[in-house]
Amino acid sequence: MRRRFAAIAALAVLLTACSGGAQDTGATTGTLKFFTNKAAWEPDFDELNAASQPGAGITLETTGYSDANQYDAFIKQSFRTKESPGLFTWQTGPTLAALVEDGLVAETTDIWTEAVAQGWVSEELRKRYTYDSKQYCVPMNIAYWVMYYNKKIFDEHGISVPATWAELDTVAATLEAAGVTPYYQTSILFAFPWFQQMVMGTDPDLFEGLATGQVSYTDPRIVAVMQEWLQQQEKGWFSDAGSTVDPAVGFKQREYAMMIFGSFYNGSLDGAGLQQGVDYDFFVIPAKNPDLGVTPVATESGPLCVAEGSAQKSMGLAYSKWWMSPDAQTAWSAARGDVPFNPKAQVANPRLAELGQEIVSAGHRQVERYYEATPTPILTVALEQFGAFNANPSDPMPYLEAIQAEADKYWAEQR
Amino acid sequence: MALTATRPEVRPLPAPTGRSRGYQWSARGFVAPGVLLVAVLLYLPLLWTVFLSFTSYDGLGDPEWVGLDNFGEMFADPGFLGSLGNTLLWVAGTLLIPVGLGLVLALLTWNLPGGAWLQLPFLLPYAVSGVGVATVWSFILSGGGALDQALGGLFWIEAPPRWLVDAPLNTIVMIVAAAWQGVGVNALLFTIGLHSIPKEPLEAARLDGATGLRLFTGIVWPMLRPLTTVVVGLSIVASLKTFDLVQVMTKGGPGRASETLALTMYKETFVNSDYGLGSAIALLLAIVTLLASVLYLRRQLSQKLEV
Numbered sequence: 231m232r233r234r235f236a237a238i239a240a241l242a243v244l245l246t247a248c249s250g251g252a253q254d255t256g257a258t259t260g261t262l263k264f265f266t267n268k269a270a271w272e273p274d275f276d277e278l279n280a281a282s283q284p285g286a287g288i289t290l291e292t293t294g295y296s297d298a299n300q301y302d303a304f305i306k307q308s309f310r311t312k313e314s315p316g317l318f319t320w321q322t323g324p325t326l327a328a329l330v331e332d333g334l335v336a337e338t339t340d341i342w343t344e345a346v347a348q349g350w351v352s353e354e355l356r357k358r359y360t361y362d363s364k365q366y367c368v369p370m371n372i373a374y375w376v377m378y379y380n381k382k383i384f385d386e387h388g389i390s391v392p393a394t395w396a397e398l399d400t401v402a403a404t405l406e407a408a409g410v411t412p413y414y415q416t417s418i419l420f421a422f423p424w425f426q427q428m429v430m431g432t433d434p435d436l437f438e439g440l441a442t443g444q445v446s447y448t449d450p451r452i453v454a455v456m457q458e459w460l461q462q463q464e465k466g467w468f469s470d471a472g473s474t475v476d477p478a479v480g481f482k483q484r485e486y487a488m489m490i491f492g493s494f495y496n497g498s499l500d501g502a503g504l505q506q507g508v509d510y511d512f513f514v515i516p517a518k519n520p521d522l523g524v525t526p527v528a529t530e531s532g533p534l535c536v537a538e539g540s541a542q543k544s545m546g547l548a549y550s551k552w553w554m555s556p557d558a559q560t561a562w563s564a565a566r567g568d569v570p571f572n573p574k575a576q577v578a579n580p581r582l583a584e585l586g587q588e589i590v591s592a593g594h595r596q597v598e599r600y601y602e603a604t605p606t607p608i609l610t611v612a613l614e615q616f617g618a619f620n621a622n623p624s625d626p627m628p629y630l631e632a633i634q635a636e637a638d639k640y641w642a643e644q645r
Numbered sequence: 646m647a648l649t650a651t652r653p654e655v656r657p658l659p660a661p662t663g664r665s666r667g668y669q670w671s672a673r674g675f676v677a678p679g680v681l682l683v684a685v686l687l688y689l690p691l692l693w694t695v696f697l698s699f700t701s702y703d704g705l706g707d708p709e710w711v712g713l714d715n716f717g718e719m720f721a722d723p724g725f726l727g728s729l730g731n732t733l734l735w736v737a738g739t740l741l742i743p744v745g746l747g748l749v750l751a752l753l754t755w756n757l758p759g760g761a762w763l764q765l766p767f768l769l770p771y772a773v774s775g776v777g778v779a780t781v782w783s784f785i786l787s788g789g790g791a792l793d794q795a796l797g798g799l800f801w802i803e804a805p806p807r808w809l810v811d812a813p814l815n816t817i818v819m820i821v822a823a824a825w826q827g828v829g830v831n832a833l834l835f836t837i838g839l840h841s842i843p844k845e846p847l848e849a850a851r852l853d854g855a856t857g858l859r860l861f862t863g864i865v866w867p868m869l870r871p872l873t874t875v876v877v878g879l880s881i882v883a884s885l886k887t888f889d890l891v892q893v894m895t896k897g898g899p900g901r902a903s904e905t906l907a908l909t910m911y912k913e914t915f916v917n918s919d920y921g922l923g924s925a926i927a928l929l930l931a932i933v934t935l936l937a938s939v940l941y942l943r944r945q946l947s948q949k950l951e952v
Contacts, residue, residue: 299915306704470788618900
């Protein structure tokens with residue numbers, strides 16, 4: 231009897247430890263616990279405290295995770311405890327939708343309404359944070375996926391920045407003929423940007439249809455894109471997909487002349503000892519379909535969220551509100567060297583400021599990056615298949631069929 | 646007085662007194678924290694994993710009971726079957742290379758003056774972590790890496806094999822990398838086994854004219870059996886759970902070409918957030934490992950040494 235009691239008591243202790251959130255303390259100033267999967271950016275977040283302390287009376291206490299999967303599991307687990315974070319980074323798209331559906335993140339509609347009214351953030355970006363006409367989280371950053379190119383290689387071969395897709399093809403052919411591999415590719419993780427660029431540049435609606443299940447991966451238009459990709463592979467336009475050399479290092483060692491990356495990549499290239507404007511630069515990739523009328527640009531935006539059940543919910547929301555302001559975004563741009571989402575913020579890097587202006591100007595369409603837009607199980611298979619295609623360029627149908635099989639399974643479960 | 650061997654008297658155990666009961670309680674008190682720790686850190690997660698394997702769960706909300714669906718899904722997935730095949734390749738490869746080479750090395754250095762010193766270089770990689778080994782071998786084997794450069798420079802091989810890209814070559818070269826680390830420790834264990842063989846039967850066999858292979862198959866190998874059992878048993882378990890080397894060197898790719906069961910389990914659980922399917926794979930892996938170990942050990946340990 232006593233033994234049974236002890237066992238039940240032990241189980242009860244465990245269950246209590248695993249249940250529910252905490253009461254919001256209501257404090258709006260103080261030290262805010264912040265969790266992020268961008269461990270490398272920790273010093274940048276710390277630097278922000280110099281601005282957030284006088285600006286909002288809040289100091290961030292940052293805990294950075296360098297493994298994204300470990301981080302996701304930790305955050306999900308934290309919702310079951312009293313330690314659910316007052317502020318944390320996440321991903322937009324289906325993974326954020328899952329948190330919203332379960333009522334785990336605090337609503338930020340008021341913050342968005344005010345920020346949009348002030349002209350601090352675009353309506354377009356607001357859509358990515360909207361679920362059932364309400365907003366959740368605020369954007370931590372925005373990155374535009376552009377083509378980085380080796381300026382010295384371009385100069386040596388008398389190549390200028392291409393204004394059309396046809397010109398881009400000519401650049402690749404010229405480089406290849408001169409013995410320079412035009413593009414970087416990999417078979418691990420970032421195997422999707424070229425597919426994204428070709429499909430999106432053909433028709434942004436077709437591209438967005440893939441993410442929502444409206445378009446099949448075996449659609450003849452997608453197959454045509456893959457066939458073209460295969461031809462480019464056969465022409466030798468891409469680097470060795472099996473290389474595990476850091477892409478920034480390979481770029482520096484002139485193993486390829488161009489690479490598609492987010493506008494945050496400046497930091498990595500600078501870290502590799504390259505100088506922007508001297509060694510490298512970037513351009514917005516022209517639309518593949520010249521009749522499109524707009525240039526689609528893949529954009530990535532990572533959110534800053536507040537847990538609904540956090541003891542620091544009020545403080546997290548206060549910080550989120552401050553984060554939208556030009557002061558905060560100016561400080562962030564200075565700390566991180568990134569493009570701020572707030573057009574009224576001052577951009578530390580003039581070339582990035584130019585890029586930000588160019589993309590918000592007419593003639594461009596921001597399209598959510600494939601990585602965030604695609605539901606995770608489909609994304610996992612797609613990344614594997616694109617990786618395998620890069621490693622062994624051959625008939626694209628089996629690769630596309632494998633992705634579609636997973637997509638069929640996923641969408642059947644959703645309906 | 647006659648000399649008779651006296652047997653110690655067997656007395657019935659005394660009824661517990663108040664003092665011995667006190668001892669028992671204090672003994673329980675000492676054991677309790679350990680038992681509690683084991684229960685909380687090992688048994689509860691194990692039971693939770695078994696429960697999750699019958700549910701659909703994405704880490705949020707509550708798990709939803711789906712019965713055997715996860716197991717059906719698991720065996721219907723061609724990627725899983727490929728991963729199972731790779732895992733079996735790892736088991737076979739590990740027995741063949743690190744264990745086999747370890748035995749050869751131990752035999753070659755047995756009875757050699759300073760033999761232990763000859764083994765030392767082979768033992769050193771064991772001190773390196775799995776991730777360290779994987780990083781070094783990635784540098785050697787990746788496209789245009791150290792090995793390709795050496796092949797190009799020394800033998801003018803322009804198009805060397807794509808070590809980490811083509812399957813099953815990628816799994817085989819990773820087994821070689823694992824062997825580089827494991828040979829030394831296996832050799833050390835076999836050396837201990839060889840030194841524990843009694844001298845008499847060996848000398849008797851030698852007097853009878855047995856040398857070389859005959860001596861090995863007739864005398865040494867049977868007498869090494871207890872140790873071989875342990876080495877092989879450990880190798881099977883280690884190869885079934887292969888994770889770190891593959892995760893660092895190829896991440897299971899390209900596609901899923903070099904994935905092992907442990908990697909599939911990790912991917913389903915933490916990348917796809919399909920905790921149910923991940924737990925089902927974990928359960929299968931645990932059962933296979935347990936069965937392999939128990940069957941193997943029972944078979945080996947029940948056989949008497951026939952010398």
